[in-house]
Amino acid sequence: MNHIAPGAQAGVYRYDEIDRQFVAERVEQFRAQVARRLSGELTEEEFKPLRLMNGLYLQLHAYMLRIAVPYGVMTSKQLRKLAEIGRKYDKGYGHFTTRQNLQFNWIKLEETPEILNELAEVDMHALQTSGNCVRNVTTDQFVGAARDEIVDGRVYAEILRQWTTLHPEFTYLPRKFKIAIMGAESDRAALRTHDVGVLAKRNEAGEPGFTFYVGGGLGRSPFVGKLIREWVAEEDFVAYLEAVLRVYNQYGRRDNIYKARIKILVHELGQEKFTAEVEEEFARLRGPKYRLDPELVAEIRKRFGAPAFETLPTVSDSFEKAKAQNAAFARWVGVNVAEHKAPGYAIATISLKPAGGIPGDATSEQMELVADLAERYSFGEIRVSHAQNLVLAHVRQDDLFTVWQALEANGLGTPNAGLIGDIIACPGLDYCALANARSIPLAQDISARFADPVRQQAIGELGIKISGCINACGHHHVGHIGILGVDKKGEEFYQITVGGDPTLTTAIGDILGPAITADETVDAIEAIVEVYLATRSDGERFLDTLKRIGHGPFKERVYAAH
Amino acid sequence: MALKAITANRLRDGTVVFLGANSTWVEQLADAALFEGAEADAPLAAAKAQAEGEQFGVDVYAFDVTVADGEILPVKARERIRALGPSVRTDLGKQAAA
Numbered sequence: 001m002n003h004i005a006p007g008a009q010a011g012v013y014r015y016d017e018i019d020r021q022f023v024a025e026r027v028e029q030f031r032a033q034v035a036r037r038l039s040g041e042l043t044e045e046e047f048k049p050l051r052l053m054n055g056l057y058l059q060l061h062a063y064m065l066r067i068a069v070p071y072g073v074m075t076s077k078q079l080r081k082l083a084e085i086g087r088k089y090d091k092g093y094g095h096f097t098t099r100q101n102l103q104f105n106w107i108k109l110e111e112t113p114e115i116l117n118e119l120a121e122v123d124m125h126a127l128q129t130s131g132n133c134v135r136n137v138t139t140d141q142f143v144g145a146a147r148d149e150i151v152d153g154r155v156y157a158e159i160l161r162q163w164t165t166l167h168p169e170f171t172y173l174p175r176k177f178k179i180a181i182m183g184a185e186s187d188r189a190a191l192r193t194h195d196v197g198v199l200a201k202r203n204e205a206g207e208p209g210f211t212f213y214v215g216g217g218l219g220r221s222p223f224v225g226k227l228i229r230e231w232v233a234e235e236d237f238v239a240y241l242e243a244v245l246r247v248y249n250q251y252g253r254r255d256n257i258y259k260a261r262i263k264i265l266v267h268e269l270g271q272e273k274f275t276a277e278v279e280e281e282f283a284r285l286r287g288p289k290y291r292l293d294p295e296l297v298a299e300i301r302k303r304f305g306a307p308a309f310e311t312l313p314t315v316s317d318s319f320e321k322a323k324a325q326n327a328a329f330a331r332w333v334g335v336n337v338a339e340h341k342a343p344g345y346a347i348a349t350i351s352l353k354p355a356g357g358i359p360g361d362a363t364s365e366q367m368e369l370v371a372d373l374a375e376r377y378s379f380g381e382i383r384v385s386h387a388q389n390l391v392l393a394h395v396r397q398d399d400l401f402t403v404w405q406a407l408e409a410n411g412l413g414t415p416n417a418g419l420i421g422d423i424i425a426c427p428g429l430d431y432c433a434l435a436n437a438r439s440i441p442l443a444q445d446i447s448a449r450f451a452d453p454v455r456q457q458a459i460g461e462l463g464i465k466i467s468g469c470i471n472a473c474g475h476h477h478v479g480h481i482g483i484l485g486v487d488k489k490g491e492e493f494y495q496i497t498v499g500g501d502p503t504l505t506t507a508i509g510d511i512l513g514p515a516i517t518a519d520e521t522v523d524a525i526e527a528i529v530e531v532y533l534a535t536r537s538d539g540e541r542f543l544d545t546l547k548r549i550g551h552g553p554f555k556e557r558v559y560a561a562h
Numbered sequence: 563m564a565l566k567a568i569t570a571n572r573l574r575d576g577t578v579v580f581l582g583a584n585s586t587w588v589e590q591l592a593d594a595a596l597f598e599g600a601e602a603d604a605p606l607a608a609a610k611a612q613a614e615g616e617q618f619g620v621d622v623y624a625f626d627v628t629v630a631d632g633e634i635l636p637v638k639a640r641e642r643i644r645a646l647g648p649s650v651r652t653d654l655g656k657q658a659a660a
Contacts, residue, residue: 038574040617058621060644061655062576091654106654108575358650429640430648437639440650490638 013073013158013303015123022166023120026127030054031113038110053133055126056112059433063107066129067119071139071157071181072100072384074124076371079382081122083367089115094367096352096360098424098475099178100138100384101129105431127165132173134164134245138180140188141385144304145347145393147339151183151200151208155301156237159292163238170245174252175260177245178217190386192216192225192506193478195262196244199504208234214244214274215266216506218472223263224506228275234297236282239290243281247274307379307394312344316397329404331453332415337400346397348378350390350407351414351422355451356444359425360388369410377403387424389417419456420464420529421447424475428468428485429492435468437485437492438518442466445522450529459529462542463502478502480542481528482509483521494521498528498554499546510551513559524558531557564626566602567594567634568609569644570619578644578656579619581609587619590656591634591645596627 015023030050037047051057055066067082082102086094089111090104097103107115119125128135137160139153140146160179164170170177180189183200191197197213210232216225232240244262251269253259259268266274323330338347350370353359362370370390374382377399383391395403407413416422423446426432428439443466450456465479476482482497494516497509516524531553536545546554568581579587580594585608588594597605602624613619626637636642647655 038617040615044573044614044620058571058576060640061578061647062571110574429643430650435640438643438649440648444650487639490640492639 013070013154013300020120020123023123023125023127026054026125027113027116027120030116034109034113049131051109051112052130053127054112054116055129056107056109057130057433059105059427059431060429061431062105063109063112064431065104065107065112065115065126066097067102067104067124067126068129068136069101069124069384070161071137071143071154072141072386073143073154074382074384075122076375076380076382078122078124079367079371079374081118081124083364083371085115085118086364086367092365093361093363095358095427096362096384096388096390098386098388098426098473099129099136100141100386101136102384103427105427130176132175132177134160134167134170134173134177134179137161137164138178138189138194138386140182140184141349141383141387141389141391142188142338142347142393143183143383144306145340145342145345146184146186147341148185149183149341150185150202152301152304153181153183153189153198153200154304155297156183156198156200156210157181158300158304159238159297160241163241169249173245173249174254175257175262177248177262179241187503188385190475190478190502190506191504193218193475193502194225196241197225198241203231210234210237210240212240212244214278215263215271217261217263218475218477219261220258220470220472221264221267222472222477222508223267224508226266226271226274228271228278234294235292236286236290237292239285239287239292240278240282242290243278243285246281246285247277251277307381309342309345309394310396312342312396312398314343316344319397319400322401326401328408328415329401331457332404332408332413333400335415335419335453335457336417340394342394344397346395346400348392348395348400348403349385349417350392350412351416352389352412353416353422353443353447354411354414355421356448357411358440359423359443359447362390366410366412369406369412373403373406387417387422389422415453416447416456418461418463420450420459420462421456423447423464423466424479425466426468426473428466428474432468432473434471435485436470436487437468437494439466439468439474439483439485442483442485442494442518442521445518446525449522449526459533460541462529462532464525465500475502476500477508478506479509480546481525486515488515492518494518496521496524496528496558498551499543501543512551512555514562516562527557527560528554564599564637565628566597566599566624567591567627567636568597568602568606568622568624569594569641570609570613570622573613573617573620581605585609585612591627591636594634596629596634597624 213225378392467474500509582588
């Protein structure tokens with residue numbers, strides 16, 4: 001953190017020369033490593049951890065490069081570069097992920113150093129997107145714009161990025177480590193499913209502080225993060241996280257990959273003992289060295305800057321008129337547009353989930369369109385949500401109709417944010433070397449079945465999340481309806497869970513019954529929805545009805561034919 | 563006894579390849595050499611040594627196939643997808659060139 005140049009200015013957070021030099025050096029380091037691998041100086045065993053440190057995986061069909069989008073925020077220029085790389089080095093598209101990153105699926109090892117070099121030109125990289133390190137810190141996709149925001153989480157996410165990059169103690173953790181930070185009333189970052197979930201808030205004096213949840217995680221053994229401290233003052237933010245990581249580094253199970261995540265440590269030690277260990281370490285660390293200087297925080301905040309919002313009326317006449325005259329636009333606004341903190345502005349979610357489409361995929365042309373729209377209408381800034389959508393966070397209400405028309409004309413105007421068609425799905429067996437079953441075709445079939453936007457809106461808030469294996473990259477454990485792909489003698493089957501909840505009232509879904517085929521799964525989703533619609537009381541969400549009537553009626557209906 | 567084919571990913575670009583006749587690597591499963599059960603062990607060991615020794619391929623392994631109407635078909639869904647390309651993008655991968 002000590003390399004932040006005092007007085008530096010930027011709208012979106014920008015690198016200084018030290019950042020740029022560091023990334024450039026890493027590119028050249030990897031270029032040399034690739035050359036040594038191709039010449040045979042390095043074996044695959046020696047090379048694999050090096051390529052993973054640069055976000056390069058080997059998947060079913062080719063190498064996959066996972067590019068970091070720090071806390072899901074990027075500029076138009078950066079998105080255009082991603083589009084260009086997609087066209088030049090991949091097959092004209094990319095996949096936005098649940099960690100707010102972007103993956104390319106058809107990368108060549110021999111071209112990767114040049115890709116990283118091009119990324120560095122726009123202050124991007126693929127560091128900390130793989131390996132047993134602190135991964136890209138995620139946050140609220142509405143950060144800095146949401147009306148319910150209390151603290152801007154980007155500032156602290158950036159502090160963590162700088163603090164964890166090259167930190168010698170955190171380069172070889174027992175296992176990967178995922179941190180999410182939220183600073184609003186609503187949890188839009190699935191905080192308690194992370195190794196560490198940080199809820200930023202303010203005390204009565206208006207000072208920022210943080211609640212820490214530790215030991216959450218999905219995967220083979222899902223756990224909900226435990227509250228270990230209600231209030232950590234801003235100046236202790238880094239010290240407290242360092243204490244958590246030190247306890248993990250010391251006691252984490254390096255002997256067994258399935259027990260190596262911090263969630264297992266917290267579970268095995270117990271919340272009380274784990275918390276005591278952290279507090280003891282925190283007491284040792286607390287002091288000038290780890291104190292987060294308010295001036296430093298202010299400096300980083302300045303680097304983000306605030307968009308120069310115009311003074312606008314709360315209600316836009318042209319916006320209201322457009323809604324009255326165009327039902328499709330009004331529907332999109334009702335579903336995909338959220339309230340902005342600045343009068344006259346709005347937050348627009350761009351769905352990457354067209355009916356029958358591949359969740360999270362965007363073509364290079366679509367990326368360029370979004371980059372153009374962001375530049376013209378949203379201060380040149382784009383966000384990636386953990387739900388695999390894009391967000392224009394600062395659009396004038398007056399401009400929403402124009403933005404929507406452009407999106408609609410390019411397959412990006414689907415009105416389904418937060419609805420049944422807004423399915424989170426991992427790449428699954430179509431791309432992933434770890435998967436047991438395909439996720440995408442099931443998502444396509446379900447979204448096609450529920451394509452009618454009027455029906456989707458009538459169903460209301462209902463999140464389906466699909467994972468192609470127990471690693472749970474599709475977050476199926478916390479889907480209102482979760483679907484897990486399993487392998488039975490080489491064939492794909494799917495296990496349905498219900499009752500998962502990714503918000504602060506986090507819950508892991510319960511298995512509804514035996515795994516079924518893909519075709520049966522689409523019908524099962526329909527059956528679950530029918531039971532819900534037939535039994536819900538006024539204003540009840542799916543989760544409310546499920547809680548009231550239990551799993552029985554849903555299970556009975558789904559397995560009636562079995 | 564199960565028939566087996568041997569596969570790898572090409573080191574420089576990750577492309578899926580199969581061991582063909584005379585220990586050469588081919589890009590199409592149709593051109594792959596087939597082995598009866600344990601007969602695959604020796605060529606698999608040799609292929610691993612060759613792939614690593616010549617910096618040609620990584621992740622070398624054998625997988626089960628059947629032959630129907632002269633066509634080689636992987637038994638498992640994973641290998642079927644690997645041999646063809648993503649089922650959701652039939653315009654990409656080996657299936658696109660077929």
